[in-house]
Amino acid sequence: MEVDPRMKPLRSPRLAHLLLCLGLLSCAWSHAAEAQTVRVGVYANEPKIFADASGQPTGILGELLQAMANEEKWQLQTVPCAWQQCLQLLQEGEIDLLPDVAFSEERARLMDFHQVPSLFSWSQLYSHEELRLHSVLDLRGLRIAALEGSIQYQYLQSLLDSFGLQAQMIALSDLRQGFAMVHDGDADAVVANQLFGDYHVANYRLSATPIMFQPAQLFYATPKGENRNLLEAIDRHLQNWQASPGSIYFQVLQRWSGEAQRRSIPVLFWWGLALLAALLTLAIGGSLLLRRQVADKTRHLKASEARLNTILDSVEAHIYIKDPQLRYQYANRKVCELFGRTVDQVIGHTDADFFDSETAQALGINDRRVLAGERIENEETNRDRQGRNERTYFSVKLPLRAADDSIYALCGISTDITEHKKNLEQIHQLAYYDALTGLPNRRLLLEHLQFALARSARSGREGALLFIDLDNFKQLNDTLGHDMGDLLLQQVSSRLLDQVRLEDNLSRLGGDEFVLILENLDPEPQAAIAIIEQVADKLLRALARPFELPGYSHSGSASIGVALFSQPYDKPEELLKHADLAMYEAKAAGRNTLCFFDPRMQEALAARATLEHELRRALSEGQLLLHYQPQVDEQGELLGAEALIRWRHPQRGLVPPGEFIPLAESTGLILPMGRWILHTACRQLAAWADDPQRAELTVAINVSARQFHHPDFVADVLTALKETGAAPHRLELELTESQLVQDIEALIDKMGQLKAHGVRFSLDDFGTGYSSLSYLKRLPLDQLKIDRSFVHDLLDNASDTAIVRTILALGQELELRVIAEGVESEAQRDALLRLGCRHFQGYLYGAPQPAEQIGAHGRATLALHLGSA
Missing domain, CATH: 3.30.450.20 (PAS domain)
Structure with a gap:
């Protein structure tokens, strides 16, 4: 035992010797009474831990452990072992303490660690300087030595796999063996912790490469559930030492940090x-x-x-x-x-x-x-x-x-x-990420998609692109405002992220459109499709749950289109387009569902684009015209006619409205088309006013929801009446029940403005929608129209009879005229008469025909219908 040189000498040598002997005997007895034998696993990993000539642990962690043992009265018993053997002995309880163990979640399940890291390090590659390694990509085809069972070995192997690099990993039982192999040319590079590498690199004439990875915190480890007192003591000493710059902790680090270079005299x-x-x-x-x-x-x-x-x-x-x-x-x-x-x-x-x-x-x-x-x-x-x-x-x-x-x-x-x-990070964030949700934007999506396609081509594994579009998002934006819409998009983003795997790639394409890239799917088509359907079902169910917005609970859904990587495409943008097409098919199929891309969709898209181009030409070249279907009273006297739009195509002849009206709605062409119909019908109304036999006819126009909610609609109607000279009280505008669910207050306001000028209103297809009676009594209506679907089965279906009777009774109570459309037989007419209906329209009284063929006697009502006859 060394005597502390700082102790002051006693004045009496004899007394000093006596006290010293008593002290030595006391210490020896106390040590013998309280000493705890600690079996320490020691392997060669200079300068952190190795055994000295006497077999005791030395190096940075060895000296620190010796210092702790002196204070805690531990008796250290060295157990020499190779690294993999040390780990095995620790788990089997054959050793009590193992220094120099990097923490990982996997190891934490097998062994216990203290809290304060004993040392910090990282992994680095070492090689001959002539090899010039600069990045992981330079490791292709090389022989790389690493300690068997180490985190470095596993991490580097997975890193090479993620880059698709082929390299030979050589398992080592001793790190010095790896340095010797690189020195002798049996390996190209060796991976080691930085402290060991910098300590030995000069001996083997190697140099450190710029390839560093996996910073690690190093600890002493004990068997799972054992020796908790050892870990607590280690934490206590490390915490005290690391808080004091002059402690033994920093002295040991300084001593083992490398050979001090002798200062040369300039x-x-x-x-x-x-x-x-x-x-x-x-x-x-x-x-x-x-x-x-x-x-x-x-x-x-x-x-x-x-x-x-x-x-x-x-x-x-x-x-x-x-x-x-x-x-x-x-x-x-x-x-x-x-x-x-x-x-x-x-x-x-x-x-x-x-x-x-x-x-x-x-x-x-x-x-x-x-x-x-x-x-x-x-x-x-x-x-x-x-x-x-x-x-x-x-x-x-x-x-x-x-x-x-x-x-x-x-x-x-x-x-x-x-x-x-x-600033660069902010620029990168703005350039590649969506500011609202933080998800990758379209630019980064296309980059990720290109890499995903390349990986799929190399591995032979299937992949998929899911195009996710929220249903009826525009309606929420228009009614509650864009701020509420932004909050919904943020919640949607969060829910989608909760449902996808870490390796999946979710992006926001724009608006309410999201794109999910799934990789590494089964190459067998049916198995891949089954997985995709499971993922899509999870997404749809997550988005179907109500979203809690400030003061409002929103229930929504989404439509998903899928394009597989294995389907033919020329570039990533085309695959994205395929998924987009499939998404529209999902919407057409009723929304809140999934649809896979089929090449026939591309053909339909091309036909749709051609039809849209030709429809635009039809508007500019005057190919559109109006036909009129008579409306009569119970005596068969002509009251008016409903106007139906027709398209006289130069090559195809008359095109049914069912083929081009939905296209006009989706492309916005319904607005200029609606203005044309409004002005044309008003001109016809003015022309009939100059004919004594037709002067009493009125005109009713069935207006689309998009046209009615346009800010300029009231002004357009009043301008058409003024320019054509048509009488406002002979113009009747028809609305559908679906229009009543969108901003009812604005609808009532516009109807009131036009009603003040004498314009009449009719509710078309009554009974097929979801009208609220509380709204119905507030609308300034003049007429209800019984939908043709109720008239068609009137003779055979008791339910239809009850509905017609109810509509007639409602019209009577609200003092509204009721007209039945789609009357094609005398039996239907007679049944309607028995129920109390007095106004009719249908093929029984005449098919749609040019205006000049409409009868010139009695009164008539002219209605414009934007749908099919």
Whole structure:
């Protein structure tokens, strides 16, 4: 046992010896009574842990453990083992403590760790300098040695697989074996923790490559559920030591961080001595002239140094010089401001006095490379002593050489690029991510899709593109506002992310459109489709749950279109288009469902595009016309006619409205088409007013929901009446029940404005929608129309009879005229008469015909219908 040299000697030697012996006996007895034997697994991993000549653990973690053992009265029993064997012995309980274990979730299930990391490290590749490895991509085809069973081995193997790189992994039982294999040419590179690699690299004439990965926290580990007291003691010592810069923890780190380089004496120093000798000789000779010259030169040197310091202090960069022991020898104003110290307080200190241990360690690695003769340019991330105030610098460091080419110091210039990095990150975020949801945008989606397609082609695995579009999102946006719509999109994004795997790629294409990329699916089509359907079903069920918005609960759904990677396509954008087409098919199939792309969809799209082009020409070239179907009373007297739009195609003849009206609705052509119909019908109404036999006819126009809700609709109607001279009280506008569910208050307001000018209103297809009677009584209506579907089965279906009777009774109570459409037989007419209906329209009284063929007697009503006859 060593006696602490700091102990003061006692005045009586005999008494001192006696007390010393008693102390030794007391310590020995206490140790024997309380010592705990700790079996420590030791493997060769210098400088962190290895066995010394006496078999005791040494190295950084070994010495720290010895210090803890001395204080805790542990009796350390070394158990030599190879790494994989050490792990096995620990799990079997054959050893009590294993140093130098990197934490991972998998290992935490098999063994216990303390809380405070004992050491920080990372993995690095080492090779011959001639190999020039710069990135993971350079490892293709190489032989790479790594410790068997280590996290490094598993991580590097998965990293190579993720890049699709073929490389030979060589399993090692000892890291020195790997360095020897690279030295002898039996391997191209070896992966090791940085501390071990930097410690041994010179012995094998290898160099560290820029390929670093997997920063790790190192711990002492115990068998699962055992030796909790060991871990608690280790945490207590580490926490106390790491809080004190002068503790044994930092002394051990300093001692094992690498061989201190002997500071060489600069050549200029010897020249200075020679100059001093010459000056002394001249002084002895009493040369006053030379002393004057020396004084002048000194003044010039000081002036030059002052000017140089002024220049360096004015530069907006951190400029410094460090000696071989990495102590600051010069620091400009920016360096002093960074540290919050004066120049005198900076000179002679190392980075460990100004930065946290991790930063100081990283800076030391770069600095030692420069002192070895390398010029480096790279980014460095620094934190203060408390691990806060993180800043990023672009540093250029180069060695300073003496006249004999020896390196006596390094010079560094570091520029703070923290804000520049943040700006670049913000620019990247704006360029590649959606600002509302944070998901990748269309630009990044196409990049991800291109990589996914390439991976699928290499692996032979199937992939899929899911195009997700919310149903009726525009309705929510229009009624509740865009702010509420944005909140819904954010909630939708969150729900979708909760349903997908980490490896899946979810993007927001724009508006209410989202795209999901699924990869690595089964190459067998039916199996892949089954998985896709499961995923889509999860997404649809998640989006069907109500969304809680401020003051409003929204229930919605989505339509999903799917395109498989294996389907033919020319470029990624075309695959996206295929999924988009399939999504529209899902909407056409009733929404809230899934649809896979079929090549026939492409043909339908081409036909639709052709039809849209021809319809636009029809509007501009006057190919549209109106036909009229008579309306009569119970005596068969002509009351009016319903106008039906027709398209006289140059090649196809008359095109049924059912083929082009839905297209006009979806493309927005319904607006110019509706204006044309309005003006044409009003002109016809004005023309009949000049004919005494037709002067009493009125015109009713069935207006589409999109046209009615347009801001200029009221102005368009009044302009048409004014320009044509048609009588407003003979114009009747027909609405459908579906229009009543969209902004009913605005609808009533517009109807009231037109009603004030005499325009009449009729509710078309009554009974087929979801009209609310509370709304119905508020509408300024003049007429209800019984839908043809009730008339068609009137003779055979008691339910239809009951519905017609109810509509007639409702019309009577509300003082509204009721007309039945679709009357094709006398039996239907007679049944309607028995129920109380007095107004009719249908083929029994005449098919749709040109205006000039409409009868010239009695009164009639002319109605414009945008759907099929």
